Amino acid sequence: MERELYLIKTAEQAVQNIVRLNTFLAEHPMALNRSISSVRRWYAARVDGCWRFGFSKFIGYADMTPELYDDNLDRLRGGRTERALNSLSMTVDASSPLFASLSSQLHEFLTTLGRDKPSSNATISFLLTLPTSNQSFIEARTTGLPRATEAEQLVIRRIGQDVFRESLMRYWGGRCPMTGVAEPELLRASHIIPWAQCESDVARLDVHNGLLLSALWDAAFDSGLATFDDTGTPLFSTRLSEEARARLTTLAPLPLTEAHRAYMAWHRQEVFEPSP
Secondary structure, three states, rough: OOOOOEEEEOOHHHHHHHHHHHHHHHHHHOOOOOHHOOEEEEEEEEOOOOEEEEEEHHHHHHOHHHHHHHHHHHHHHHHHHHHHHHHEEOOOOOHHHHHHHHHHHHHHHHHOOOOOOOOOOOOEEEEEOOOOOOHHHHHHHOOOOOOHHHHHHHHHHHHHHHHHHHHHHHHHHOOOOOOOOOOOHHEEEEEEOOOOOOHHHHHOHHHEEEEEEEEEHHHHHHHOEEEOOOOEEEOOOOOHHHHHHHHHHOOOOOOOOOOHHHHHHHHHOOOOOOOO
């Protein structure tokens, strides 16, 4: 009896598959040569400080193993897995430094498998993985610190904001998803529901309650001059001049999860000013 194949629902599932795939290929580098030779879309995940790569037919099905892949090769559908991965990943701009770096590392990976560099039209997407619990990070960094005075509480808050920024940097791959800007000095950790208006520390530290935006996009978003609909498409206030709007460039709609959409609905209602 054939086993039912289910598509993944989280980026973490895809990362687990990437780990299994890379572990297998390290021991059997020639095993999947035929499949790998036809790959045109690669997915990258940061694992133990290094980038690891996989392809959709392997990483797009839940709990995939080399044995399961081999036994069901004729049943695997790349179109279905790529659609499942679309909302869990972000395609890297081919003109960006990040793409150049990932391409180089992908080339090294393929070389270990006896393959040449990736095809000239290959794309690379990175998985939007969640960090380890931010609350755990906060507890680890603040245990034993005093909290009695306003100044001491400000220290705790700054630590929390630092952790929040770190989680957004990891989630969004260290780049603004709207512009592709990747210089940390030009990136802002933008809360969707502002820190002071969150009802709990969980919401304050929730990676889904934030966007990693370039400074200009952050200013527009924070001031209510711009927001996003449920598809991730920007909405602009009529207060925004045509010149300013033209400066707010976009590569593609934001890949929003359901959790993002819930926070964004609040932003559209409470912060966004569609007209004066």
